[in-house]
Amino acid sequence: MITGTGVVKTFKQRGKVLGARDVQALRGVDFAIPKGGAASFIGESGCGKTTLGRIIAGLETYDEGEVAIDGVAMSGLKPKERQPHFRKIQMIHQDPYSALNPTRTIHQTLHAPLSLRARQTGRSRSWIEERAAEVLSLVGLDPGSVLARYPHQLSGGMRQRVVIARALTVDPEMLVADEAVSMIDVSLRLGILALLKDLRERLGVSVLFITHDVATARYIGDDGELYVIYRGQVVERGSVDTVIADPVHPYTQSLLSAIPVLHGLEQPGEQPVVPLESLDESRSDEGCLFARRCPFRADRCESERPLLQITGGVPQEHACFHPERRSVIARPLSEV
Amino acid sequence: MSVLLESSSTSAAMRRNFWAGVWRVMRRKPSRLVGAVLMAGFVFMGAFGPLFYPNPLPRDVDQLTRPPSWEHWLGTDDQGRDVVALVVTGSRYVLLAALVTAVITVVLGTGIGLFSGFKRGRWDTVLMRITDMKLTIPGLPLLLVLSTVWKFSSAVQMGLVLGLLSWGGVARAVRAQTLSLRERGFIEAARGLGLSTSHIVGRELLPSMAPYIAMNMLIAITGGVYSQVGLFFLGVLPYESNNWGQMLNTAVFRSGALTVPSALGFLLGPLLAILLLTLAIVLVVDAMDEIFNPRLREE
Amino acid sequence: MSKQAPGVRIDGLTVVYKTTAGELPAVRDVSLTLEPGSITGIVGESGSGKSTLALSLLNAVQPPGRISAGSVEIDGLGDVVGLRGEQLRKARGKHIGYVFQAAQNSLNPLKTVGKQLLDLGRSHGVEDLRGLVREARELLGRMGLDGARVLDSHQHELSGGMRQRVGIMLALVLNAHVVVLDEPTTALDMITQANILKIVREVHAERGLTTLVITHDIGVVAEVADRLAVMYGGRLVEQGPTREVLGSPRHPYTKGLIRAIPRLVGDIDEAQALPGRPPTLATVPKQGCVFRERCALRMDVCDDVDPEAVLQGTRTVACHAVTVKEHA
Numbered sequence: 001m002i003t004g005t006g007v008v009k010t011f012k013q014r015g016k017v018l019g020a021r022d023v024q025a026l027r028g029v030d031f032a033i034p035k036g037g038a039a040s041f042i043g044e045s046g047c048g049k050t051t052l053g054r055i056i057a058g059l060e061t062y063d064e065g066e067v068a069i070d071g072v073a074m075s076g077l078k079p080k081e082r083q084p085h086f087r088k089i090q091m092i093h094q095d096p097y098s099a100l101n102p103t104r105t106i107h108q109t110l111h112a113p114l115s116l117r118a119r120q121t122g123r124s125r126s127w128i129e130e131r132a133a134e135v136l137s138l139v140g141l142d143p144g145s146v147l148a149r150y151p152h153q154l155s156g157g158m159r160q161r162v163v164i165a166r167a168l169t170v171d172p173e174m175l176v177a178d179e180a181v182s183m184i185d186v187s188l189r190l191g192i193l194a195l196l197k198d199l200r201e202r203l204g205v206s207v208l209f210i211t212h213d214v215a216t217a218r219y220i221g222d223d224g225e226l227y228v229i230y231r232g233q234v235v236e237r238g239s240v241d242t243v244i245a246d247p248v249h250p251y252t253q254s255l256l257s258a259i260p261v262l263h264g265l266e267q268p269g270e271q272p273v274v275p276l277e278s279l280d281e282s283r284s285d286e287g288c289l290f291a292r293r294c295p296f297r298a299d300r301c302e303s304e305r306p307l308l309q310i311t312g313g314v315p316q317e318h319a320c321f322h323p324e325r326r327s328v329i330a331r332p333l334s335e336v
Numbered sequence: 337m338s339v340l341l342e343s344s345s346t347s348a349a350m351r352r353n354f355w356a357g358v359w360r361v362m363r364r365k366p367s368r369l370v371g372a373v374l375m376a377g378f379v380f381m382g383a384f385g386p387l388f389y390p391n392p393l394p395r396d397v398d399q400l401t402r403p404p405s406w407e408h409w410l411g412t413d414d415q416g417r418d419v420v421a422l423v424v425t426g427s428r429y430v431l432l433a434a435l436v437t438a439v440i441t442v443v444l445g446t447g448i449g450l451f452s453g454f455k456r457g458r459w460d461t462v463l464m465r466i467t468d469m470k471l472t473i474p475g476l477p478l479l480l481v482l483s484t485v486w487k488f489s490s491a492v493q494m495g496l497v498l499g500l501l502s503w504g505g506v507a508r509a510v511r512a513q514t515l516s517l518r519e520r521g522f523i524e525a526a527r528g529l530g531l532s533t534s535h536i537v538g539r540e541l542l543p544s545m546a547p548y549i550a551m552n553m554l555i556a557i558t559g560g561v562y563s564q565v566g567l568f569f570l571g572v573l574p575y576e577s578n579n580w581g582q583m584l585n586t587a588v589f590r591s592g593a594l595t596v597p598s599a600l601g602f603l604l605g606p607l608l609a610i611l612l613l614t615l616a617i618v619l620v621v622d623a624m625d626e627i628f629n630p631r632l633r634e635e
Numbered sequence: 636m637s638k639q640a641p642g643v644r645i646d647g648l649t650v651v652y653k654t655t656a657g658e659l660p661a662v663r664d665v666s667l668t669l670e671p672g673s674i675t676g677i678v679g680e681s682g683s684g685k686s687t688l689a690l691s692l693l694n695a696v697q698p699p700g701r702i703s704a705g706s707v708e709i710d711g712l713g714d715v716v717g718l719r720g721e722q723l724r725k726a727r728g729k730h731i732g733y734v735f736q737a738a739q740n741s742l743n744p745l746k747t748v749g750k751q752l753l754d755l756g757r758s759h760g761v762e763d764l765r766g767l768v769r770e771a772r773e774l775l776g777r778m779g780l781d782g783a784r785v786l787d788s789h790q791h792e793l794s795g796g797m798r799q800r801v802g803i804m805l806a807l808v809l810n811a812h813v814v815v816l817d818e819p820t821t822a823l824d825m826i827t828q829a830n831i832l833k834i835v836r837e838v839h840a841e842r843g844l845t846t847l848v849i850t851h852d853i854g855v856v857a858e859v860a861d862r863l864a865v866m867y868g869g870r871l872v873e874q875g876p877t878r879e880v881l882g883s884p885r886h887p888y889t890k891g892l893i894r895a896i897p898r899l900v901g902d903i904d905e906a907q908a909l910p911g912r913p914p915t916l917a918t919v920p921k922q923g924c925v926f927r928e929r930c931a932l933r934m935d936v937c938d939d940v941d942p943e944a945v946l947q948g949t950r951t952v953a954c955h956a957v958t959v960k961e962h963a
Contacts (some may be wrong), residue, residue, distance in 0.1 A: 022691065030911055035659060044824040044825070044827075045795075045824055054507070057528060058528065059527070059528060083530050085803070086528070086530075087529070087530050090528060091524070091528050093521040093525065095521055098520045098521040098522065099521030099522055099525055099544075100521075100522055101522040101540050101544065102544070102629070102630065102631065103543040103544055103546070103628070103630060104539070104540070104543070104631075105350065106826065108539075112526070112529075112531055112535060112539065112856060113529040113530075113531060116529070116531060116532075148349075148350070148631040150631070152630065152631040155913075156681070157912060158912070163525070166525065166529070167525075167529075169529070170529055170530065185680040185681055185851070185912070185913055186480065186851050186852065186853070186892065186895060187680060187891060187892055187895050187908065187909035187912075187913065188894065188897070188908060188909070188913075189897070189908070190895045190897065190906055190907065190908035191908035193897065194908060198717065200420060210571070211826050212825055213825065213897075214825075214899065215896075215897040215898055215899050216897045217463075218899070218903055219897055219903055219906070222903065244899055244900075245900070254826055255825055255826065256899070257829070258825040258826045258828065258829035259825060259899065260796045260828075260829075260832070260852070260854030260855060260857055260858040261854075261857065261858065262853070262854065262857045262881050262893075262896070263857050263858075263859070263878050263881065264877060264878030264880070264881035264882035265881050265882055265893070274829075275826060277779055277830065284599060329899045329900065330899065331900060332898075332900065332901060333882075335900075
């Protein structure tokens with residue numbers, strides 16, 4: 001179980017004497033990902049979802065709030081003491097090309113963390129070799145043909161599987177997959193998503209999926225939770241199916257409306273939400289963060305910021321003064 | 337157990353593959369082979385060359401400052417010694433000093449650059465300020481000053497001083513490389529997995545920079561040769577054994593090789609040696625990228 | 636705008652790349668007609684040859700690649716494959732606008748957009764540079780940007796979506812009527828992607844263009860294209876009207892590709908990944924069908940004979956299994 005309460009992260013802009021503007025990457029985010037559970041962070045680039053994922057994986061620090069792994073608060077620990085906790089959370093990077101060292105074979109890549117693990121758990125050297133073969137089999141690769149190869153000899157999909165296998169070497173409890181399929185060939189993406197789902201079911205590893213593509217988030221598991229993040233704030237949070245089928249926040253609705261419709265197979269939703277385009281870079285931090293782009297904004301939105309809560313008879317948490325269901329997603333023609 | 341055996345045999349096979357790959361890369365362009373042969377020749381010359389000649393070299397008083405002939409391929413010097421013999425016996429000092437220079441340059445430069453780029457923060461600031469300071473010290477004048485108090489009688493001393501004066505550029509470049517590499521996914525993954533810093537630096541970062549470091553090493557050798565030859569040529573250092581720089585000095589200032597045609601061979605000898613060494617290095621440097629990159633090595 | 640949208644006829648186009656294993660075809664015997672005023676989408680995975688095909692439209696395949704056979708006829712320009720040197724340079728930009736893959740990063744970081752626009756104008760001998768700037772401002776304004784401000788900006792001052800729009804502007808400003816967009820929305824967010832696609836559609840209609848969109852994302856094609864062509868291993872395996880191809884795909888690869896798209900509704904187990912992996916230049920079968928390794932409908936004939944592209948109504952499909960079924 002990993003939980004976060006009021007996590008704040010500010011990137012300080014250095015170097016500029018005048019007009020230096022700090023970037024608020026996260027403005028007090030709460031989250032809870034149960035053991036063996038699934039969660040997805042959804043949002044545009046720059047919304048803070050990646051930063052949050054990196055904080056959870058221990059690759060980034062946070063300024064305020066608290067992150068706790070299995071009940072242990074991280075902020076009180078020294079970097080050395082945090083390491084064994086963060087070991088339980090492994091990151092799967094977006095780019096399987098840069099995530100593997102091009103000068104090392106797959107065997108070498110897996111051997112290093114495995115021998116560390118063998119030392120920690122007092123296992124023998126032969127265990128390392130067995131386990132290397134085992135983790136590769138777990139991700140659907142043939143150890144015999146892959147171990148001696150260099151990354152460049154593998155396709156993008158196979159590399160991503162190796163990256164996942166490497167994460168598995170240290171017996172993680174959670175995988176953080178940051179846009180883990182966006183650089184993989186379309187016909188193979190689903191295979192990687194299915195693998196993550198499969199690992200969840202078989203090994204009980206929880207999966208945190210970070211993406212701008214809502215549709216892929218479903219494939220991690222329908223029991224998962226969806227966090228829609230906008231400019232460092234969670235604006236809607238609920239079970240995957242509820243949020244996708246009945247989104248109430250206009251931002252979630254515009255994200256869902258933007259998904260291409262497969263004309264010929266699907267019918268577009270009746271009430272698509274197109275956000276106003278805000279080309280003004282000087283974003284105001286007053287009121288609702290989305291107000292500037294919101295087609296439904298009211299006066300109150302400009303002055304007061306809505307908090308994430310359950311109101312108005314809506315089952316999921318949302319940060320909007322005027323939650324309203326709209327039919328935004330495309331439906332298969334067969335259903336219409 | 338069979339798995340274990342298999343893995344040790346794979347690492348042996350990989351080593352074999354590496355050398356097979358190097359051979360493949362070298363064979364791709366004939367110029368690289370020429371460079372490698374030339375370089376091997378220089379190594380042989382520096383190591384064993386002086387053994388073929390008596391010490392001191394015989395003087396032929398009838399053959400002072402002669403132009404090239406069948407007997408003396410590059411002529412003789414003003415004391416009647418064979419120029420080829422002088423070049424060969426003089427190579428040991430020059431090459432050894434250059435090698436020491438290169439090793440110190442690369443070891444110090446890489447070490448400081450890696451540490452600075454990897455640790456960042458305060459260490460980085462301090463080390464880079466030191467590097468900047470070092471880079472602002474003009475090398476030649478300092479060497480001239482140093483030479484007034486120190487005689488550089490051994491090649492190792494010479495190399496040491498030159499090496500200590502020339503690591504700055506490498507340190508800056510390696511730091512820049514480290515900074516960009518440490519943002520790569522595989523370094524971040526290694527940190528996330530909890531791998532030790534020594535593993536990350538030694539096994540992940542260094543091999544990725546190997547072509548770069550090897551290239552710098554080779555270029556530092558030419559740099560080392562130029563600076564010491566320059567010093568001796570200027571005649572600011574007394575010399576106890578012959579070397580290329582001192583030959584140039586004598587050829588130009590004592591035998592007047594720039595005006596007297598018969599002394600041309602005397603001048604040409606060391607110049608040719610330096611030219612060939614530089615050529616050898618340039619030709620081999622061309623192959624470095626491909627040697628250390630598994631993908632390029634193989635295709 | 637008085638000029639009518641030109642048609643483009645690609646006929647029997649083969650592009651080979653020279654490798655140590657000899658010349659390998661990246662695009663093999665592709666025939667495709669872009670109807671005047673239509674938007675055609677080419678979908679393919681990495682190594683399918685889609686980008687090479689797009690470059691052939693400008694005769695811009697770089698060595699070690701070369702066009703070894705076939706022709707690309709553009710109305711009002713002739714066979715592009717035969718053009719050389721200055722003629723070719725003039726044709727690019729004036730007749731064919733190209734928005735490069737990752738156009739977000741293809742601007743010169745040291746020059747303002749306006750300077751680059753003027754460079755473009757000068758290199759094409761435009762006399763009325765003022766008019767060119769006016770045209771650029773209008774185009775940018777049409778795409779929802781403040782033209783004057785964008786022209787004064789450097790690359791780093793623009794967001795990804797804005798850069799993509801600048802790329803489109805630069806491709807259109809010389810009044811090209813054939814436009815090629817290579818992966819126009821990769822690395823863009825969903826909302827930005829939807830905006831760009833809307834702009835592509837609108838500008839296409841307003842200026843009377845013939846547009847070719849190259850992408851790996853069927854969704855992008857589904858949103859903008861009238862016709863859809865699917866490439867695999869250098870071959871064009873299926874083409875036809877977008878809605879028809881999506882609604883009832885015939886080639887097993889098209890079917891697999893559509894089934895592999897994660898959707899927002901429906902049973903998640905219905906979506907399936909294609910087995911195997913896409914071929915690279917070196918692993919494309921030299922003989923027989925390029926898709927057979929991953930195909931569920933594989934027959935003996937697929938090993939030896941490369942299926943011909945057969946016209947079936949509005950659709951062209953290159954598959955033995957489909958052809959057999961049609962004739963049975």
